[in-house]
Amino acid sequence: MEELLCIGCGAPIQTQDKTGLGYTPQSALDKGLETGDLYCQRCFRLRHYNEISDVQLTDDDFLRLLHEVGDSQALVVNVVDIFDFNGSVIPGLPRFIAGNDLLLVGNKRDILPKSVKDKRVSQWLLERAHEEGLRPLDVILTSAYKKEAIKELIAKIEHYRKGRDVYVVGVTNVGKSTLINAIIQELSGDKDIITTSRFPGTTLDKIEIPLADGSYIYDTPGIIHRHQMAHYLSAKNLKYISPKKEIKPKTYQLNPEQSLFLGGLARFDFIAGERQGFTAYFDNNLKLHRTKLEGASDFYQKHVGSLLVPPTGKELADFPELVRHEFTIKEKTDLVFSGLGWLRVTGPAKIAAWAPKGVAVVLRKAII
Template identity: 60%
Template sequence: MTDDEIKKELLDGIFCVGCGAQIQTNAKNELGYTPMSALKKGLETDEVYCQRCFRLRHYNEIQPVSLTDDDFRRLLGQIADTKALIVYVVDIFDFTGSLIPGLHRFVGDNPVLLVGNKADVMPKSLKRTKLTNWMRQQANINGIRPIDVTLVSAKKGHSVADLMSKIDNYRQNRDVYVVGVTNVGKSTLINAIINSQTGIHNLITTSRFPGTTLDKIEIPFNDGAKLIDTPGIIHQDQMAHYLGAKELKYVSPQKEVKPIVYQLNEQQTLFMGGLARFDFIQGDKSSFVLYFENNLMLHRTKLEKADTFYLKHAGTLLVPPTSEAMEQFPELQRHEFRTREKSDVVINGLGWITVPANVTIAGWAPKGVSVIIRTAMI
């Protein structure tokens, strides 16, 4: 193609197949930029990627984007005016951090199919029917009434065919919008769907970094309707936003999580590397079950020494973060709870600790990261 023909294509609109941003060749630091030489090659193969997606896919480098939270919500806000099936993807391991506040405002009267991704990292001892029932209850508590709940592993392709059968059953020739917060695996799931239908691998850009998809990406069904991948809503209270690439591997389980049980007396503290902390303040000696990435370092000490211990060892004995990353890492903030029943203390984007009834405990996380208490999942 000549340069003039390519410029005409740009005016008509060429979009990155990786993130959905409109391709442009003029502003290097803006969304959708790609050099003209790379654009020519992409047009020859019908796979045009912006420079950001190219570097992310081949070098695992992330470039900052200029979209704001309001931009993401504005894009999702268009869904309420359509007639569609909403596929709401959550990360089961980070269920609380996966919830979209006010989702009903985005979806209107459209039916919602709740999909729990990353089922492969959950302990095999947890019965899947109990898990889906728990997910439905938690969704109801948050004002969401799903027509169905299903579990998948997008990374491994588990149950993707079952999900597609449910989508075909519920969509009734309508478009399908896939929604979720960043890092729940939406794009990985859509890649698995595309692969199951066409054999094409990894068409859409995916990574552990939040906010990979920047605009709507549309994949056509045979009947003329579309499967639409939407940008992830960014939750600034998730741990991933405070970590670099080296630390992210300690908060995103890639294998089945192995629970660890600690018998604690009151006035004892557990550190999760240098990322978080748990204090058993008051109560009888009890078992506490920890669900975190298997390689995350755990350390027990006395509560009275915990503050001094953290100041001395964060970034060295207590890692991640590394000593260099600690310079930019927020201070830990304390959240105290008193339990009435068996509960989970959840640190958004990191994991949770199952605690018994009638204890006083405190969870510590970087300032800005949510720590909440919920009905025990397991």
């Protein structure tokens, strides 16, 4: 009997194990076979009720899929989050795709302020990719959510694939399946075929999308990256790190020995330098709180979860400790909190950044 696959997440459909991958009741399976809309119960609930049930793939499952990519002759399209390049990097990807061509796609362009120049963002992504051992043929910026630059992306894929299959890879929560849906809609007119959500890890097995010449685009599951900010927050609070609207910069005039708390997720210390403005680029709903550097750690312990949110509720028990990173800034620089946003520092200044353990804090040349 031909194997039936969920068109939302790619998992094999089965009717026996309610807790397993691809489970769907027999009645729903019969209906799906009639209509052609064959979704597992998990995807059905996610699409219609925004409910998610935990189904875990092991690291071995992801390694198997990456080996499959590496063993094929294909164009690899690596989707990264412009706001979270460090959290978007697939560990060991250069080794797995050795010999295959790579196209790098920076997603969520629509969230960046309009004053940000695409060329600077593309150059920064290219530099970071080189530091990770990746050698992309090209970089393109898109917005899967707003369907921006989708035609341009399809044209680049067609140009670089040269008749080969295409594997789309990325870590969880970068908008990869939303991007695939936008490509499918552009090519065929079909909307929202693949299951998408804010929740990390909603594609569970590779999904095949046929192309006119007999080749395929394969959408692969999001690789779990242990140090993404998204893994520390509940569904309710993911909105603070997955903005849907253009970020509006806010400038704070700080004296030395003052601190800014970025909700309860991170902290910025202005240690020494002339009084100056620091421009914050974070989700518009994230509350920033200014306080004195002296006693800031005690202030955090007292107010995290109440005045300083998120995290909230049950997240607090598992939220990692904040780790300090110190920098000396000499010229206009962006201090990037991976997966959250950035502060523009004019300098000269001695500063410190605090972020959850494992979440990267990096410097880059100011992109504005």
